[in-house]
Amino acid sequence: MAEESKLAEPGAEQVRPAEHTRSADHFRPNVDILEKEHELLVLADVPGAASDKIDIDFEDGALSLHARVEPRQAAETQYLLREYGTGDYCRTFRVSEAIDAEKIAAEYANGVLTLHLPKAEAARPRKITVNTNSE
Amino acid sequence: MVFRYLWSQPSVQQVRQEMDRLLSGHFGDVAGGLLPRRGQPAVNVWEREDSLFVELEVPGVKTDQVDISVIEDELSIKIQRPEVEREEGIYHRRERGVGTFSRVMRLPVSVDADRVEAELRNGVLTITLPKAESARLRKIEVTSAS
Numbered sequence: 001m002a003e004e005s006k007l008a009e010p011g012a013e014q015v016r017p018a019e020h021t022r023s024a025d026h027f028r029p030n031v032d033i034l035e036k037e038h039e040l041l042v043l044a045d046v047p048g049a050a051s052d053k054i055d056i057d058f059e060d061g062a063l064s065l066h067a068r069v070e071p072r073q074a075a076e077t078q079y080l081l082r083e084y085g086t087g088d089y090c091r092t093f094r095v096s097e098a099i100d101a102e103k104i105a106a107e108y109a110n111g112v113l114t115l116h117l118p119k120a121e122a123a124r125p126r127k128i129t130v131n132t133n134s135e
Numbered sequence: 136m137v138f139r140y141l142w143s144q145p146s147v148q149q150v151r152q153e154m155d156r157l158l159s160g161h162f163g164d165v166a167g168g169l170l171p172r173r174g175q176p177a178v179n180v181w182e183r184e185d186s187l188f189v190e191l192e193v194p195g196v197k198t199d200q201v202d203i204s205v206i207e208d209e210l211s212i213k214i215q216r217p218e219v220e221r222e223e224g225i226y227h228r229r230e231r232g233v234g235t236f237s238r239v240m241r242l243p244v245s246v247d248a249d250r251v252e253a254e255l256r257n258g259v260l261t262i263t264l265p266k267a268e269s270a271r272l273r274k275i276e277v278t279s280a281s
Binding site for chain 2: 030031032033034035036037040041043045046047048049050072073077078079080081082083084110111112
């Protein structure tokens with residue numbers, strides 16, 4: 001049912017050990033995940049990232065995104081007000097739905113990353129016609 | 136000998152107090168002091184000798200959805216974050232905020248409102264506010280009258 005989320009984020013056990021070794025600050029982007037009939041749509045807010053600095057991996061049912069963000073100001077900048085920090089964005093999701101990894105598509109515009117994860121053929125709802133065999 | 140005529144630079148603490156005062160005046164009490172309230176975009180503010188800079192992260196926002204105005208020493212920013220077109224399906228996560236966000240800030244120095252510029256790049260809005268002549272650091276040569 002709908003309550004049983006098909007996308008779980010790994011808890012203590014990380015899917016990718018690389019997560020632990022990143023030294024610099026990294027942030028968890030806000031996302032919207034929408035399941036449609038034929039695909040999962042993921043929208044992630046990654047402001048400040050450039051499109052050629054975004055890595056998306058899908059491996060063993062784990063979707064991970066890593067967007068590198070270059071510092072925009074010199075490190076010694078004295079802020080009068082600093083309400084947010086900047087750094088890379090990282091987030092990993094476990095996707096239990098069967099995905100056609102070959103057809104994953106991504107777009108980036110205005111600081112928002114859009115990912116299309118098409119469901120594998122087998123996972124799509126299929127209407128089965130029952131034929132009557134009249135003998 | 137060189138005298139420095141320096142505009143009084145507010146400390147971070149003073150800016151915070153100012154912000155709190157301003158926010159509580161306009162929007163009621165602010166829980167947590169400096170933390171931006173729900174519906175308020177977070178900002179970073181820094182300065183150089185000749186300008187003040189205000190930066191906000193506004194992913195998904197286009198130039199025509201940003202409204203910036205400067206009246207005397209008040210900067211107001213209004214951002215309309217579009218609702219994602221309603222699509223058929225089930226939301227498993229819905230963390231991205233939508234709607235109108237606004238913020239009014241009192242600037243610590245006078246700025247030249249006519250030359251304020253704003254740039255939107257990869258979801259980051261940077262507002263450059265050139266300081267008014269009177270607010271700039273100025274060196275005054277002292278001549279000796281012998």
